[in-house]
Amino acid sequence: MTATYGTIGKRTLAAFVAASLLALASACGGSGGSNDAGPSEGSASSVQPSASADGSTGESGGTVEITVWDQPTPEDPTKSLKEQLFADFDKANPNIKVTHEAMPQGTNDREVFVTAMAGGNGPDAYHMAHFPIIGDWVGQGLALDLTPYWEGYADSGQFIDSSMAAARIDGKVYGVPNDMYVTGLFWNKKLFKAAGLDPNKPPSNWDELVSMGKQLTDSAKKQYGITLLGMEWADWWFEYYVWQAGGDLTELQTDGTVKLTFTSEPAVTALQFYKDLKWKHKIVQNNVLQSYQDNMNDIYQGRAAMSNGASGSFGDFAANGLDLNDIGFAPYPVGTSGKGPGQIGGAYWILNPKSSKAKQDAAWKYVTYMVSKETKDRMLQFQSDNGIFPNLLSVRKDVDPSQFTQNVPQDLVEGVNKAASDTHLEYYLKERLTPYVVKAVQKALTDQNADPATLLQAAQDAAQKEVVDAYNASAKK
Template identity: 30%
Template sequence: MRSKMKAILLVLASIMIMAGCSSNTANNGGSAAPASNEPAAAENGGAASTDEKVELTFYYPVAVGGPLTQIIEQMAADFTKENPNITVKPVYTGSYDDTMIKTQASVQGKTPPDVAVLLSTELYTLLDMDAIVPLDDMIAADGGDEYINDFYPGFMANSQTGGQTWGIPFQRSTIVLYYNKEAFKAAGLDPEKAPKTWDELADYAKKLTKDGQWGLEIPTTGFQYWMFQTFALQNGKNLMSDDGKQVFFNTPENVEALAFWRDLSAVHKAMPEGSIEWATVPSDFIEGKTAMMYHTTGNLTNVKNNAQFDFGVSILPASKQHGTPTGGGNFYIFKGTSEAKQQAAWKFIKFMTEPERMAQWSIDTGYVAPRESAYETEKMKAYTAEFPQALVARDQLQYASAELSTHNNGKVVKAFNDSLQSVLTGGADPAAALQKAQEEADKVLAPFNK
């Protein structure tokens, strides 16, 4: 009897083992899951299994005006039409900050998105969270150097660290100067010549200021660290080290730069005092409430479609040299998802960053197409021939540097933003404010410098 029972148990155990192997194969597109978090390249060049149905959750933010949600959702639908086994579910997650908060909560809750667009500056924070996968193996299997080297180096600076690639540039930008040519004419200024230096910027802004119209608006909320970085780069050097472990806020050059920004309103009376909201500056420009503005090129199409006057776009005025930080968001692929999902996410990123699609994205939004080959497409050549303002942000990349990005980036940026705000809207002394920001940032970064 015992021998019969043993035989029956052995048969049952064998059946269970075979069923388990079959289940593992089905769940992983026909191959065993890798031991590493780095997904193995699929034989078809990084794509998911041709038989397995995959659903991707895609978080994306909107930080500029215009119908971006409709554009993103249509692009995702076009991808699914071409890849019927991969369904992309776009989830609009608010601003960049809102999207990062939602992403952090999802990662901590072990339900991360499969793919997301987040600020390129969140790279070190995402690495500290152990949230994202390196993309080098997928790039090598599908596109290689020909693909990755086609992205502008200025945009890759916030996408790579430690010899690895972690993000793929998507909705990327630089800060540009927009100006109302009709207002220039009325003030006796040449409408074809934007200010080239800080002195000219202050002079033009004063001449353009009149009842109902400011000469210049530069946002002092939301992304004030980014706006200040333009002045820092033009007057000295970048604000952080390449490894994201140090910041250089309290320098004589930065004190001078912050005083110049403050004086545009406090001394020259050419810019509103108090808070200048990020989201309302483009509306003020379109409505003629300001003759010039500093803003992201991501608002270019919004301005083009809504301004009822002739306007120009220029690279930013220089102090000791030209300079601008890059900006905007990258694609990231997240850990904690299946290999099939990671490979499908990579296929989606490749689709979204194809040259023709990047060209159309730039035309539709105003963001810089992050790939050089996008500017060689016929549609982009035709568009920029008709609307040369679309080339300014791209051409300014020769002067661009990486946007402020550090470990524990949220706390570092908050300390810096608060200090900038205290000067721009509260009358604090620039040197004292930058010293305070430096001390607070040094404390935040101390654990990363042991």
């Protein structure tokens, strides 16, 4: 019996090995799988746009079909306008057929996009290439070099400089700004009033942040002063405190290499202050590792008196029951450096490097339509007419959202403009270094006896050895 089983086992094993080898062969052979009509390869420094000034796609007579993941959801309040915009584009460009699709379901938009691109099913144009991620996507070949298009683009000078900062890589342009936001301090005026504070005077420095935070914290009501973000994105909000202390977490060198500054005096000061907010001053939520959405819920439900806010998120506040007249927005309290810059964030349109040349030309045409002054103005007008809170920050110099804000509390508009006057991009190489910084921040927030300098030193040593050394070596090549 045993012998029989042994024989069968060997045969089965042999069959599986053979099948596995076949699979491996197909894996090796099929690894170049891609899109349909023959790609215009890669980083495409050689790509020359065939889109002429009048917008013809370069195809003689035929219709070019492109796919874009921008179908509005049924609950999108701007759905009717978007559909009108799509129809107008179709009418003006009968030789381009745009298929608007909803983004496939998945854990998050970045993962879904990368997976789709890897499988050769990515869209021809995509509008959610976030500022901090576009660099990595370019490195992976997920975004077409748009420089040839950009150089012939009449509106290229209309985009504000800060919106283009992350899209310019090694002298080339990879993204067209779609939208952007600036972050600042959000506060709940009602809670300020109830605590005996002036509802129109937010904290202007760290000392005031602590003293006001103490007045606003009431454990009996489960109410606290200011939210911290301690989950897996803990480095995101923490970096603001480093900026306020006068530093940053990395420095990009002129030769393209990166220098870690985790152990710099501002970073250590910031982590000590972050830790003190939790352990010494006790003005933050008890659940310091709660998710971003849980933080938002605390704001909506009046449990958090102050938080990080963004110029693009007022609509969410209103949609979740907050009266915009009870909301304040201002630049961050300044730290030891006397500065409190806001973070510039947003997203770019990018084109699929694997699409055919004709599709890329058509997609470029579509993108320039979607970011045109006319389209942006129509969106702002629609929002103003329908009581929808607009994004107060425009990527275009010739689009002024303040002209469409008659129904918006003017102090919010002023707050956004002030926050936008001093801005900062997220620290360089963030996507790679996040695990190291987050570990230090979480340890400081969960261990009362942890020493910030020691934590940051350990994080820097590990990150240098495991990420930066290899990155710098490849940057020098």
